[in-house]
Amino acid sequence: MSSRKRGFLTILLLISAIMLAACKNHQSTKTAAEKGDTAFFAMNTFITLSAYGETVDTALSEAQDKFMELEKLWSVTDEDSEIYKINHSAGKPVAVSDDTKEVIGYALKMAEATDGALEPTLYPVLSAWGFTTGGNRIPDKEELLELLKTVGYEKVMMQGGQICLEERSQLDLGAVGKGYAGDIIAELLRENGILSALLDIGGNIQMIGKKPDGEDWKVALQNPFGDGNYGILSVSDCAVVTSGSYERYFVGEDGHTYGHILDPKTGYPVENDLASVTVIAPEGKRSDALSTALYVMGLDSAIEYWRRNAGFDMILVSEDGDIHITEGCYEQFDLGDASGDIEVYVIEKCFDN
Ligand code: AMP
Ligand code: MG
Numbered sequence: 079m080s081s082r083k084r085g086f087l088t089i090l091l092l093i094s095a096i097m098l099a100a101c102k103n104h105q106s107t108k109t110a111a112e113k114g115d116t117a118f119f120a121m122n123t124f125i126t127l128s129a130y131g132e133t134v135d136t137a138l139s140e141a142q143d144k145f146m147e148l149e150k151l152w153s154v155t156d157e158d159s160e161i162y163k164i165n166h167s168a169g170k171p172v173a174v175s176d177d178t179k180e181v182i183g184y185a186l187k188m189a190e191a192t193d194g195a196l197e198p199t200l201y202p203v204l205s206a207w208g209f210t211t212g213g214n215r216i217p218d219k220e221e222l223l224e225l226l227k228t229v230g231y232e233k234v235m236m237q238g239g240q241i242c243l244e245e246r247s248q249l250d251l252g253a254v255g256k257g258y259a260g261d262i263i264a265e266l267l268r269e270n271g272i273l274s275a276l277l278d279i280g281g282n283i284q285m286i287g288k289k290p291d292g293e294d295w296k297v298a299l300q301n302p303f304g305d306g307n308y309g310i311l312s313v314s315d316c317a318v319v320t321s322g323s324y325e326r327y328f329v330g331e332d333g334h335t336y337g338h339i340l341d342p343k344t345g346y347p348v349e350n351d352l353a354s355v356t357v358i359a360p361e362g363k364r365s366d367a368l369s370t371a372l373y374v375m376g377l378d379s380a381i382e383y384w385r386r387n388a389g390f391d392m393i394l395v396s397e398d399g400d401i402h403i404t405e406g407c408y409e410q411f412d413l414g415d416a417s418g419d420i421e422v423y424v425i426e427k428c429f430d431n
Contacts, residue, residue, distance in 0.1 A: 114138050114291075119154070120145040121256060123280025126203040129267055130274040130290045141263045148259050151178050152251050154201060154210060161249055165201065169245035169270035171237060176229075181251060181258045182234065182241060184363055188254070189231035192371035192383070197342035201248035202228050207347070209338050210250070214328035216336065222345035229342060253339075257366020260284040260317055264362070281320060284362045288314040294410070300351040302395055308420070309393070309401070310412045319365035321393075322354035323347060338351060339373055350376035351397050358407050359390035368392070377402065381425055 114134035117126040125145060127138055151174075153159040160178045174182075177330040201210065202225045208214035211304035217225075233244040243249065251258075256279045264286055267275050275286040276295055285295050295311040301308045302324045311318060323337020327347075330336055337347040356371040357365040368390060372380040377396055384392055384404055400421040403411055408424050 095193065112286050113131065115238060116142055118142055118145070121149045121259060121270065121280070123256065125280065127263075127279045128276045129272045129286070130273045132270045137267050137272050140270065141266055144263060144266055145259060148255075148262065151175060152181070152255050154248075154250055161251065164241050164243050165248040167243060169243070171240040171242040173240050176239075177262065179239060179241070180262055181255060181363075182249070183236060183253060184258060185254045185367070186231050186234055186236075188367040192234075192368075192375070193386075194231065194342055196253060196367050196371040196389045197229060197340075198231055198249055198251060198254070199229050199233055199243075199247050199341060200340055201250035203245070203340060203342075203345045204252075204338075205248075206345075207336065207340070208328075209326070214330075214336070216330045216332070217345075226345050229345075244368075253370035255365045256280055256282050257317065257319055257362035257364070260362030260366075279362075281325070282317065282362060282366060283319070284317040285314055294361075298414075299356055299393065300354075303399065307414050308395065309414050311356075311393075311407065312410045312412070313407075316358055317362035317365040318356060318358050319362065320351075320354055320356040321369035323349075324353065326392055339370060339410040341374055348374050352377055352380070352394055353397050353399075354395045355380065356393040357390055358392065364390060384425065385427055 112134055113128065115126065115128045116138045125335045127141055131137065137376050150156065150158065151160045156159055156162055160174045164172045174335065188196050189198055202249065203222065203270055204210050206217040206221060231245045235242040260277055260279050260282055263271065264278060264284055266285060273287050273291060274290045275352065277284040283297050290294055293383055294314045296305040297311045297313060297318045299309045299311060300320065302322045321339060323339055326338035327335050332411065339348045343350050352373055356369045357369040359365040372383060372392060377394060380394055391404045393411065394402040396402065400423065401418060402423045404423055404425045405427065414418065
């Protein structure tokens with residue numbers, strides 16, 4: 079064969095190879111867009127997962143199993159759970175799984191980082207208000223002062239794979255568990271080949287990648303004063319988590335409204351100048367921990383915290399209905415139809431000397 083003919087044949091083979099590869103790619107993008115959904119109740123909340131990819135059915139079924147497993151480990155009421163065992167250990171060390179060790183370790187780290195605004199040992203006080211079991215009541219001040227003696231993240235010790243909690247103290251992972259679970263599930267889905275997914279874990283929204291069409295996900299932000307949404311965020315590959323008293327509360331015999339997020343310093347439900355806090359961060363655990371902690375801090379301290387700490391953005395809705403949004407997510411935010419006379423303030427990372 080002449081060298082010209084050989085050259086021609088090589089080019090032909092190359093073109094065929096490229097066409098075959100293109101065909102294969104085309105096939106895989108087609109199957110990668112296969113959608114699966116699942117909805118179930120776990121960890122005391124309603125969970126819906128939507129994912130796209132060839133392996134979506136097995137991935138979602140594994141995700142649901144994992145949620146059930148985490149619920150069994152972290153429930154405060156299930157006598158077989160690891161958290162229950164720690165809470166009833168009378169000060170003795172308890173061996174726990176890696177997942178439990180890690181979520182507790184993270185909660186302790188964030189408790190310290192937020193100067194105790196996030197407080198994982200609030201369970202006795204939450205119980206006194208009836209937030210853990212239903213049957214809400216208003217405890218008196220003396221009762222709260224007595225219970226507050228059992229509260230403090232420094233009362234939890236981690237020794238290797240064991241957790242040691244001071245006698246009478248009790249853990250509640252309500253403020254970080256769902257976010258942490260979101261990270262574990264997102265990782266599990268990724269390992270199963272899922273490149274695009276939307277997880278709604280009781281209002282915690284966590285996303286893997288972008289939508290299959292390459293667009294950002296649209297996340298609606300709930301109006302803390304009533305029905306509907308006050309805005310839409312266009313985001314991808316992150317977790318959007320909101321905290322506010324409006325999510326769970328009871329009206330006492332005195333006609334006053336008591337919310338489920340407590341100020342760990344007083345033992346009373348938070349009542350400050352914030353109606354809701356939404357945090358946007360790459361990880362669910364960070365968004366979840368911070369949304370609760372920043373809500374406890376109030377408007378000015380939350381802004382100060384954001385200026386001193388990198389790695390997240392936030393949207394604060396104040397009690398007077400204004401929106402304070404950090405510069406990092408302002409471009410991705412759209413006010414809803416109900417904008418009316420809402421003022422929007424952009425928080426900048428300026429440092430005054
Ligand atoms: P979240 O909805 O993530 O803001 O978490 C609120 C839940 O965390 C409550 O329902 C309680 O179970 C628990 N909790 C309430 N106040 C605090 C607090 N200051 N720190 C940690 N957990 C809290
Ligand atoms: Mg939280």
